[in-house]
């Protein structure tokens with residue numbers, strides 16, 4: 001049974017009078033559970049506990065933190081079908097999708113556990129002293145990454161598990177050695193409570209400090225703002241709207257004595273270049289592949305392909321018609337929540353109402369059922385260049401075809417693109433050679449470049465880059481998916497002439513953690529003083 005309380009570290013509290021309920025777009029009614037909005041005192045208590053916990057948690061060994069992450073994964077699995085059902089009802093996402101997302105979430109936690117065991121994320125670099133160097137001696141310099149401090153995480157509407165309470169932001173911050181305070185998403189409060197209780201159990205079982213994790217309920221304008229402005233919070237992880245992300249970013253810079261980073265993943269329409277040779281060779285398959293990607297998860301993915309650049313030739317009209325026919329066959333499907341459903345209908349109308357934009361296909365509005373249908377619109381490259389409103393995100397299964405006259409027109413148009421999470425090229429080998437310059441322009445605008453695939457589907461791995469130039473994210477040089485996401489919550493410290501006994505293990509001469517380190521410019525696992533060997 002759901003109790004509707006806030007988790008202030010290991011304590012549960014629900015002193016506030018105001019309650020929230022989770023609405024189900026599947027059952028079209030509020031679900032059981034009254035969730036108490038955290039009071040200002042409760043918010044403050046959670047952050048103070050996180051601050052106190054940082055002192056001990058940041059000093060835990062990599063093995064201890066890895067055991068904690070593994071235990072969270074185990075406890076989430078222990079929740080069983082109750083978690084799957086509640087998340088399905090709260091988001092409208094099919095149970096199979098939620099089951100897959102749970103696998104991704106626990107897989108992500110376990111991947112970070114492995115990353116911790118490896119330890120290379122601390123990026124240890126040692127420049128040994130050169131006392132005899134002329135004209136000046138060189139000091140002994142040893143640098144590594146250390147945790148930044150308590151992190152506020154905003155759960156995302158579109159991934160109730162993988163980008164929420166125990167999602168990638170939480171996993172990477174905990175792996176880094178940072179306590180986490182989660183702002184639950186108001187659309188999936190029951191899912192949040194189940195997962196938060198799993199994290200607390202795991203923390204207690206593995207001996208983590210009280211305050212290493214808290215989860216709070218409330219509105220963004222109150223709870224979210226109080227978190228981002230609290231002096232003890234040192235970084236923020238966010239996935240959501242451009243407006244929400246920018247509001248947090250502004251508060252983090254303007255309304256605090258000490259500005260902090262807000263790693264916000266916000267808005268991306270993920271351009272796809274569908275090149276002419278590919279259309280001539282494979283029109284049916286490309287249309288089917290694109291249609292499936294545009295409508296996957298009712299288009300509610302940050303990597304949804306919302307923009308298709310096509311060179312206008314004799315095959316174009318037939319191809320656009322094939323794509324339109326494929327989209328028309330996809331039945332209406334339930335969206336995540338009321339707000340996202342009505343936002344989709346209005347964003348779609350705004351796009352279709354722009355000058356020079358024609359609807360190729362528009363499914364019926366099914367707003368009353370909280371369902372959405374796909375749409376395909378079309379415009380010219382010249383019109384696209386002149387109207388930046390055509391780059392506004394339509395969060396749902398809608399895509400805009402931009403017809404370009406030739407390679408030069410395509411290249412010029414791509415130069416007007418805003419920053420994106422992904423860019424995709426669908427082309428034959430000849431296409432790729434002929435349009436290489438356009439692809440180069442697109443590369444400057446994106447975090448991930450996909451060849452002959454689709455942008456939806458983001459692997460959780462070491463090399464993944466899920467980020468991109470503004471406005472896709474606030475910091476183009478970080479990813480929010482994969483092990484490199486840990487870097488958002490670390491900062492470098494250099495120890496100069498520090499005695500061995502006061503150095504962290506990662507930087508000691510003897511290399512007790514057996515880390516790969518860069519010693520005097522050479523990668524090695526050897527102790528300092530032994531002959532270095534490049535042994536990756």
Ligand code: NAP
Pocket residue numbers: 154155156157158183184185186218219220221222224225239240241242243244245247248265266267268301302303339340343344393395
């Ligand atoms: P959202 O409105 O940005 O909300 C995300 C989280 O931020 C919520 O917890 C919200 O709290 C909080 N928040 C919003 N404005 C805030 C502010 N000014 N100060 C502090 N906190 C604030 O996003 P959403 O509800 O998840 O979805 C709405 C739209 O976001 C979608 O229609 C879509 O356009 C976009 N979206 C994009 C992605 C993506 O990956 N690109 C993913 C999800 C959503 P409250 O809700 O409690 O106010």
